[in-house]
Amino acid sequence: MTNTQVTLIQIDNYGPWTVTPAPRRETDLQTLQSRLFADLSQQIGAHGGYAFFTRFDNIIAVTNGMDVPDHARIQESIGNRYPVTISMGIGLGETPAEALVEATTRLQEQGSAQDQDRREVLLGSTLNPTERTDEDIQIAHFDVIDATGKYTDQLDAFSTFIHIEQGYATLMRHLHDEYGGLAFFVGGDNVIAVCPELETPEYEAIIEHVESTANVTLQVGVGAGSTAHDAGMAAKHGLEVCREEGTRVEGSLAD
C-alpha cells in the first residue's frame, strides 16, 4: 500500500497580479513562472521529492521525506526572491489523488486563490518518519514508443505535439478517475505518474486504453521507493529495459 505525501503549491493571488495595474508582458510572465518552477524543482529535489509544473500557478509536488520546516524554508526563499509569494497545503493519502484532495482542502479553507489577504499559508502535516517504508511511493514513467522515428522526424512539430498531447489528456484523466493516480507531462514524449499500488495487468490495461482512445502507443517503467526520487530512478531504469527489449511494462512489479 502506497502512502504518498502531496504538496499543493499555489502562487498567491497570481491572476490579478498579472494584470495589475495593466496586463504584464507575456514573455516576462513565462520567464517568471518557469524559473519559479525550476527553483521549486531543485529545492524539492534536494530532499528527494518531485515537483511538476502542472498549471505553473498551481504546482503539485510529491514530498515524502520533507517535514514542515523544510517546506517553510522553501516558502521563505521564494518570498525573498520573487515579486509573488506562495502558499502550500500538504496532504496524505493511500492514493495520490486522496492526498491531493486533502492538500487542496487545506488551502481552500483559508480563502480563495485570488484572495488578497491569503498569503504564505502553510498547512497540513507530514509523514511520521517512523512510519515511512520503501514502498510509500510508486512512480510510473511512460513514454511514446519510437516517438522520434514515428512523429518528431516525420510530422511537423505541431502535429507531433497534438499526438502527444491527446495521449497525455487521455492518460491523465483515465489514471485519475479509475485509479487515483496523478500523471504529469514532463517534456518530450514523457509522462511521469504518481500511482497507488498498481500491477502489470493494470498498466497493460491503461496502455491499451490510451492506444484505443487516442491512438498513441505507450511503454512504461515502474518503480517503488520511500521518496519520489528513489521510485522515479527505478522507473527510469524500467523504461530503459522496455526500450532495449521491446517490452511494454517493466520494473519492480508483481505479476
Added chain:
Amino acid sequence: MTNTQVTLIQIDNYGPWTVTPAPRRETDLQTLQSRLFADLSQQIGAHGGYAFFTRFDNIIAVTNGMDVPDHARIQESIGNRYPVTISMGIGLGETPAEALVEATTRLQEQGSAQDQDRREVLLGSTLNPTERTDEDIQIAHFDVIDATGKYTDQLDAFSTFIHIEQGYATLMRHLHDEYGGLAFFVGGDNVIAVCPELETPEYEAIIEHVESTANVTLQVGVGAGSTAHDAGMAAKHGLEVCREEGTRVEGSLAD
C-alpha cells in the same frame, strides 16, 4: 492576411543525452528544461517575439521582427551556457501552421532530432523588413470563464487541471485542423493562440466547439500587430474587456 514567421527550436539529441551514461536525475532535467525555455522566452521576447514551451525539447516561437543573425546570437548564447545545444528552423506562411511545416522541414532535412552529428543547425529565411505590416500576426488569448470560482476554489487541484487540460486538448486540435492556428497552454487557465486572420463568428464557433466537446467555457481577446508582443498585448486588453463586460469575444476584429 497574416504573415507569420515561426521558428522551431529543437534541443539536439536530447533524449539520448538524458539517459547517458545512465538516466539523469529528473529534477535536474526539469530545472534544465524550464530554465532553457525561460532564457529563450526572454531572448526572443527582447525582439518582440513569443516562445512557447510546447514539449520543452521542441519549442515553437513566433519570431516576426528577428533576422537570422538575431537567431544565431541566441543559439550561441545557449551553447555557451548549457550542456546541450539547440538547432533552429525558420518558416514563413500565410497560416501559422504552414509556417511551422516549413520550419520543421528545414530541420528534418538535416537529420534526426536524435542524430549525434546534427548540432546547432540554423536554417530558413526571415521576413523582408520592407514587406512587414501591422497585421502580420493575429494573437488570440483565451481563458476559462471564472476558472477560480468554478474550479480552483471548488475542486481538488487535479480535477481542476483535468478540466483545463481537456479544454486545451480540444482547442489545440480543433484550431490547428480547421484553421491552421497554433494554440499553446501558457499556465493557469490561459491559452495563447497564433492564428490566421479569423473573425468574430469563427471565434464564437471555436468557443462553442470547445464547450460542447469538453464542457469548458472560454472567452477570448484578439489582437493584431507586426510582432507577437504587439498583437499579444492587444489580445490581453481584449480579454480584460471580456472580463469586465461579460462578453465572449473582444478585440480588433471585423464583425
Added chain:
Amino acid sequence: MTNTQVTLIQIDNYGPWTVTPAPRRETDLQTLQSRLFADLSQQIGAHGGYAFFTRFDNIIAVTNGMDVPDHARIQESIGNRYPVTISMGIGLGETPAEALVEATTRLQEQGSAQDQDRREVLLGSTLNPTERTDEDIQIAHFDVIDATGKYTDQLDAFSTFIHIEQGYATLMRHLHDEYGGLAFFVGGDNVIAVCPELETPEYEAIIEHVESTANVTLQVGVGAGSTAHDAGMAAKHGLEVCREEGTRVEGSLAD
C-alpha cells in the same frame, strides 16, 4: 577619441529592503543579486553592451548601441520578475569616468539610493546613431601571467585570492585616477577595463605600476569597436596573442 556611453543601474532602496521587516536570509540575497546581474548581463549583452557586477546593487554597464527604449524594456522586465526595481542613469563622455559621473548625477538629482519614493527612474540621453564610430570604445582585458601555475596550484585558495584582489585594487584605482578608465574584476584572474584612448607605452606603465605596488604581473589585450562586445572580443584575441608569444601588451594599438 573614445565616446563611451555608460549606464549606472541602481537597485531602488535595496539596503533597507534587505532588513525589512527583519534581516533576510543571506543566501537568498546572494542568489537574488547574482541572478539579477546575470539577467542584466544577458539583456545588455544582446545589444552588444557589457554589464559589470561592481557592487551588485550598483551595476555599471557600457551601453553604446542601446537607446532609451532599449533601457526601458530591460527596466520593465526586471520590475516584472523581481521583488525589487531598478533605476537607470545614462551618461556620455570622452572618458568612461566622465560618462559615469554624468550617469550618477542623473540618479542623485532624483533622490537618494535609499529614498522610498525614487523608483524606476530612467534618465539621460544616448548616443546619436549618426555620430557613432568604430573607435567609440576601447576595452583592455588584463589577466595575471601564469596565475594557475604560480598561485592557484601552489597557494591555498585565499592566499591566491589576496594576490589577485590586491592587484585589482591597485589597478582599478590607478586607472581611474590617472586615466579616467573603469576597471572591473570579472572572475578568475581577469580584469576588464573600459578605457579612454590609451596606447602601448601607457599600458606598459600601468602594468609596471601594478607590479611595483602590488607585486602582481599582468598582461593585457586591447581592442576598439563601436560596441563593448566588438572592442572586448578584439581585446580577448589580443590577450591570446600575449599568452602565445609571451608579450605583455597586444591588440589594435598605435606604438
Added chain:
Amino acid sequence: MTNTQVTLIQIDNYGPWTVTPAPRRETDLQTLQSRLFADLSQQIGAHGGYAFFTRFDNIIAVTNGMDVPDHARIQESIGNRYPVTISMGIGLGETPAEALVEATTRLQEQGSAQDQDRREVLLGSTLNPTERTDEDIQIAHFDVIDATGKYTDQLDAFSTFIHIEQGYATLMRHLHDEYGGLAFFVGGDNVIAVCPELETPEYEAIIEHVESTANVTLQVGVGAGSTAHDAGMAAKHGLEVCREEGTRVEGSLAD
C-alpha cells in the same frame, strides 16, 4: 574555539574552456558564472551553509552541517545542468584559514585546476555530527558607516566603489594574515567574514586598522552558531544594533 568546515569549489579546467575553440562571448561567461554561483548559494544555503563568489571559478563555502553525500548531490546537479563541472575539496581547522588550506590541498594533490583529466573530484571529510557545537562558527558582518549618505549619494559610482574596494582589500588581507579569518565582499558595502574566536577588542583593532590604512570606517555585528546561517543571522542582528545605537561592535561577544 571555532571548528569551521570549509569547502573549496573549483570549476574544472575553466580557463581553457573559456577560450576553446575561440574566446567565448564575455556576457555569456558572466551569466554562466553568476548563475552557477547563485545555484550553489541556494543549494548550500538549504543546508545552513554559506557560499561566497570569491573568484567565481574558485568559490569558497562554509559547510558545517553538510556531509559528503550532500556535497555529491550538488556536484551531480551542477554537472547535469551546466557545460562545465566542479571539483570539491573539504577541510577542517581551528581557524577558517587552516580549514581552507586543507581543502585546497585536497584538490591540488589531484592535479591542476587546468588539468583536462581532473574532473568532479570530491575529497575530504566532514565534521562528525556528535562533535558539533553551537560555537563552531563565528561570523562577522561588516559594513561601511553611512555609506549611502557619505559615498553613494555624494560621489560618482566608481569613486564610491574605489573606497569600498580599498577598504575590503585592506580588511581581507589583514584579517587573514593576522587572525586566520576569511573575509568576502558580498555586495553593496557589506563584507561577511568567517572568523576564529575573536572578541570585542580585536574587532575594534581591526576596524581601526582599516580606518587608518584605507580611510574607510566600518561597524560590525558578530554571531556564533553551529552553522553559517545561524551565526550569520546573529551577526546581522548585531549589525542592526550598531546602526540603531551608533556603536561599532555588537553581538554575542565576550568583553
